[in-house]
Amino acid sequence: MSRQLKKRILQHFMRGRIPDSKAVGVDDVEFGQAIEDLAEERLLSDVVVQRGGSGNRVLQTFLDEASITEAGEKYAQNEIE
Numbered sequence: 001m002s003r004q005l006k007k008r009i010l011q012h013f014m015r016g017r018i019p020d021s022k023a024v025g026v027d028d029v030e031f032g033q034a035i036e037d038l039a040e041e042r043l044l045s046d047v048v049v050q051r052g053g054s055g056n057r058v059l060q061t062f063l064d065e066a067s068i069t070e071a072g073e074k075y076a077q078n079e080i081e
Contacts, residue, residue, distance in 0.1 A: 001034045009034060010043060010076035013068035032058030043072035 005024060012019035021031035032049060036058055039047040048062035068076070 001030075001037050005030075005034050006038065006043070007076060009038060010068055010072050013044065013066070014073060014076055018063045018066070029057055032061050035061045035063070038072070041071075042069055043075055045069050 005026060008024040009019050012023060017023075021028045024031065024034075026034070035044070035047055036049050038044040039049075044066055046065040046067060048065075049058045050060040050062070051057065052059045
């Protein structure tokens, strides 16, 4: 995942918005993988992803309860400056 995509997603959360693939300018597959990566890096918390089976791509993301972590805020701030 590119740093730009990470930054775009995290900035939405910092502004209190839940992003989707269109809002950050990528397709659903790339968005799902990016969200999963951000959760694994502990930049987002309470992310739920649904896969199409073991080892398959992310089919759906559930971000209603998701939030940016302190580490995510620091990352986004550093990327903004």
